[in-house]
Amino acid sequence: MWAFVTDFFTYETTKSVLVKSWSVGIVNRIVQLLIVIYFIGYVFLYEKAYQETDTGVESSVMTKVKGFGYQSNQVLDVADYVYPPQGAGVFCIITKVIVTDNQTRGRCEEVSSPYLDCANHTECQAFYGNNLANGAVTGRCLKALNASKGKCEIQGWCPAEDVRLSREPMVDVNNFTIFIKNSIRFPVFDVTRGNFPEHMTSKEIKRCTYHPVRSPLCPIFRVRDILNYTGQDVHALANKGGEIGINIEWKCNLDWDEEFCKPVYSFSRLDAPFAKNPVSQGYNFRFARYYKKDDGMDYRTLVKAHAIRFDILVTGNAGKFSTIPTLINMVAAFTSIGLGTVLCDIILLNFMKGADQYKAKKFEEVSEAQIEASLSHSQVSQLSLKPETKNLCDSGAVSLSNDLAL
Amino acid sequence: MWAFVTDFFTYETTKSVLVKSWSVGIVNRIVQLLIVIYFIGYVFLYEKAYQETDTGVESSVMTKVKGFGYQSNQVLDVADYVYPPQGAGVFCIITKVIVTDNQTRGRCEEVSSPYLDCANHTECQAFYGNNLANGAVTGRCLKALNASKGKCEIQGWCPAEDVRLSREPMVDVNNFTIFIKNSIRFPVFDVTRGNFPEHMTSKEIKRCTYHPVRSPLCPIFRVRDILNYTGQDVHALANKGGEIGINIEWKCNLDWDEEFCKPVYSFSRLDAPFAKNPVSQGYNFRFARYYKKDDGMDYRTLVKAHAIRFDILVTGNAGKFSTIPTLINMVAAFTSIGLGTVLCDIILLNFMKGADQYKAKKFEEVSEAQIEASLSHSQVSQLSLKPETKNLCDSGAVSLSNDLAL
C-alpha cells in the first residue's frame, strides 16, 4: 500500500543529452526563434489568437432613397420608383417601365413577336400550356381577313403587354442618394454599434457624401459613386436592370475602445457571373395596380419594371481578450518550441562530424537476446543481485560498441 | 559571460532507448501507420485540412415565376398571384383566396361562427378587446326581431369577411415554373459564381427543366417536381398553404477549376414540424386593395390569401490550398506520430517477457535519500571529484538493482 503511494508520487522526467556543439546549438536556437516569431507575430499579433471571437453578427438595416427622376416629362419621386417602400436592406429603384394601361379580363391576341405566330388553329393548339405568352393560349388563331399569318388568341388580361411601348430609362438615378442606417450587435460581447458616429450632427450628415478616403463614415451614398466603384455604366444598367451589392464589413477589436469599431463599405455587381450570358441579363419584374370602375368592374395597369436592386450585405466579426484561448495557444506555442529538436536531431545524427559518437550518446540499445540472456542468468543467480546488474551494464556497453562498429 | 553564451548554445536532446524487439517494433510501426493513414486519409484528403475555408458565402437571388392559373373561370397571371412581386429569394404563390369586396368603414355584425354569438349586450361587452374578431367589438348585440340568438356588433371595415365565400384553390400551380438566378461570392477568395453555366444558351434554358440527374444545372424548376421531391400533395398544399424550402448548396474546392464549383439543389417542406399540430396549419395572410369613389370615399377589397411560400436558402463553403493550415496540420501529424510510444511503452513495460529488465533500461532512479547522502559526502570530499562521481554511479547501480528486486 505504502509502496503504491510512494510509486504514485514518483516524478518521471526524460533523461537528456546536452550537446555542447556550436553548430547544432545555433541551428537549434534559430529554429526556436523562428517558431517563437511565428507564434508571436502571426498567431498572436496577426491572427489574434489570444482573443475570443464572435462571428454571428446581428444586423438591422434601414435605408432611405432621395431624389427626383424624369421620365416622359413626368417627375417621379421615391414613392413612385422605390419598391418595396419600407426601407429594408434589399430594395429596387425602378429605372425603366413598360406600362400596359386599362387591362381587363378577356380574350385578345398575343402581341409579342415572334412568339405565337400562326397560320391556323392547329398551330395555336400546339402552344397549349405555354408559359411564355401573356395569357393562357386558347388554341384559336386570330387573323385579319385574307391575311396569311396571324397571332394566337390568349385568355387573361387584355390587351397584352407590348414591349415596344417601353419608356425611356431614367438615368437621373445617377443623382439619387441612399441613406443607410445600420446597427449591429455582437451577441457574445453584447456590443451594439451604429454605422455613423454619435457626435455627427444632423447638418453634417445632410451635407456629406460617402467617399472611401475623405468621408468613410458618411452614411449617404450617391448612386453615381456606387456605380463608379463597381465600374458600371448607368445607361446600360438603367436600361436592363441589375443587382448592386453594398457590403458593410465590421471587423472589431474590442480590446480597444468601442469607438474604433467602425464599418468599412465595399461595392460589387452581384449578377456579374451572368454578365456574359445572353440569357436573362439584368433584372426586371412585373406588378399590377388594380382599379375599379364605379360599376365595380376590375381593371388594372400592368407594369414591367426594369430596376436596379440594391442588396445591403452586412458581415462582421469581433474579438476580445479571453483567458482560455490565450492559455491554449500559449501551451501550443511552448510545446511547439520543442519541435526544433526534430530538425536538430537529423543534423546531429547524420550530417555532423562524429555523428556515430553522438548516436552512441543519444541511444542506448537493448535487444531481446540480451533480455533473454539476463533472464536465464537471473534465474540461475536469484540471490546475487549485484552481478546481474553488472551484466546488464556490460551488455549495454557491448551494444554501444556494436552500434559504433556498424 | 562566455559561459552563459556557450550554455545558451547548448543543444538538449532526449536520451533514448532503442529496443530491438520484433513484437514491440511491429506494434509501434503499425500504430504509426494508422496515425499516418488517419492524417493523410481523413485529415488531409477527406477533411481537406490543407485548405483555408470560407464559410461566409454572399448570395443574391432573383426569381421569376411563369404560368397561368384558373380560378372561378378567370385566368390569373404572375402579377395576380405572386407576392411580393419583385422576384426576391422569398415569395408566395397565392393559391386560394377569400375575397371580401366593397368594404367601407362602419359598424356591422360579425360573421364568422361560432365566435361572438350573443343573446344580449352584456355578453358582447365581455368580448371587448377581442383580437380574433373581424373588427373592434362595440359591445352591442345585433339580433333579428324575435330571434333568441344574434351576433355581436363590430366596428371597422364592413361587411366582415365570410370564410364561406372561399374560392376554389388553384391547383394549376403544379404547372408553374420558377426560374432562379443565384449568384454567389466567396469574399475570402473573391470568387463569384452563377447557378447556371455561362455557355448555356437562351434556347437551352428556355427548354430545360431541372432534374437531379438529367439536368442538375437547369435553373428552371417545375412546381410539380418540387412538390414531388418533398412528398407534398398539391391539393392539400394549395388549399391550406405552406412553406417550401429550395436549398442551394455550394461546396467548392477552388484548388480545381472554378468551373467545377456548381450548385446542388434540395427541397424540403419548411413548416413540417407543425404538420401534426392542429393549430395554424398551412400559411395565409391578409392584404387589402384600396379604392376611391369619385366623391373621395375610401373602400377596399380585403383578400385572405392562402399561399405556397418558397424560400430560397443559399448555403455554401469554399476551400483553397493555403500554406498556414497545411504547415499547422503537418506539424500536428508529425507530433502525433510520436503518440504510438504511449501504447508501446505500456506493452513493453507490462506485458513483455522481461518487462522488469526493460524497465531497468528505460528508467534510472534517483531518490531524495541518495541526493542527501551524496550532498553530505561531497561536502566532505570537495577536492576529490572522481570518487564522488563513482559514488553516484554506484548509487545508480544500487537503485537499479533495488528496482529489479521489487
Added chain:
Amino acid sequence: MWAFVTDFFTYETTKSVLVKSWSVGIVNRIVQLLIVIYFIGYVFLYEKAYQETDTGVESSVMTKVKGFGYQSNQVLDVADYVYPPQGAGVFCIITKVIVTDNQTRGRCEEVSSPYLDCANHTECQAFYGNNLANGAVTGRCLKALNASKGKCEIQGWCPAEDVRLSREPMVDVNNFTIFIKNSIRFPVFDVTRGNFPEHMTSKEIKRCTYHPVRSPLCPIFRVRDILNYTGQDVHALANKGGEIGINIEWKCNLDWDEEFCKPVYSFSRLDAPFAKNPVSQGYNFRFARYYKKDDGMDYRTLVKAHAIRFDILVTGNAGKFSTIPTLINMVAAFTSIGLGTVLCDIILLNFMKGADQYKAKKFEEVSEAQIEASLSHSQVSQLSLKPETKNLCDSGAVSLSNDLAL
C-alpha cells in the same frame, strides 16, 4: 537489407529518470490533476468537445399580427397597418401616418419649412437638384402679391406633403399580439424543430401569452410585453417609429431527446445605437396608393408612415456526439498531461535542495572536443572496440563531474 528491416522495426522510447521525491512528485500530480480537471470539466463537459456542432441553422419564420387600433375615430385592422402583409420575419406596424390625399402631377409650392424659403427666383435656382424637397425644384419663387418672402416652386406630385397634417400615433399597438411560427433545421443532423410543442392544442395557443417564466414556449407575444422587456415607451416609439428585434435562439444538445431542443426568446431595440443621435431618429418610410379617375387621370394618396419594425432574428447551433472530435480531444488531453513536467523540471533543477545532483542525473553532457578526441583515438585503435567504449564511458563520467563542479 535484413539489417535495414531489423532497424526499421526497432522501437525507440525515451530514457527517463524517476525522481523519488515527495515534493516534486506531489507538485507533478497536482499539475496533472489540474490539467485533467480542465479537460474533463471545461473542454468535455462545458465546451462539449466530444460533439460535432452545426452552426448553419436554416430557419423559416411566419408571423401574424392581431389587434385593432383607433386613429381619428377610425378603426384600423391588420390589412391597414401591417406592411408588408405576407407575414414574413421582418414586418412593420404602422403607428403614425401623414396622409396627403389627391395628389396629381403638376407644379406647386413647397410646403415644408424652413426649406426653400425664397425672396426671388435666383434664390430658388440655387436649390436645383435639391433632394430634400417634395419635388424637383423648378427655379421659380412663388410669392403672394406684395409679400417679401415666398416658397420655391416644385414639380412633381401636388399638393406637397405637409408635416403639420400628421395624425395622432396609434398607441393601441400596445394591445396587439404577434403570433410567431418558426421552424428550423440543422442540416448536418437533419433535425427539424418548431417553436411550439406538438401537443399544444389550438385552445391553449389561443389563450396563452408569452412570459419568460410562466409560459416560455407560448408563440403569442403581446407588443406591450415586448416593449417592457426592451424598456421602451410606447408613446415615444409610436410617434417616431423604431426597430425591435425578437431574437429566437436555439441551442440544442441532440445527445438528449429532440424534445429538449427548445427556443429561447430575447428582445432588444435594434436602433439603440442611434438613440442619442438627433439625426434620423426612429423609423419611417413613404408609400403611395394609386387611383384613377373615370377619365383615366392618375392621382394618388401619399403616406408617410412612422412604424415599429419587428425583426425576427433566428440564431442557433446544435451538437451531437461524434467519434472524431472525441478522439482528437482525448489525444490532446493525454499529451497535455505531460505538460506538468515543464513546471516540475523548473522546480527540480533550480529550487530543490541538491538541484545540481538532479541535473547530473538528468543531463549527460557531450562536447565537440570529446567527440573529436574520441574520433582521433578511434582512428588509432580501430581494431580494439572495448577500450573505445570505456573511453566514451569515462568521458561521460568526466563531463558529469565537470558539471557538478560548476
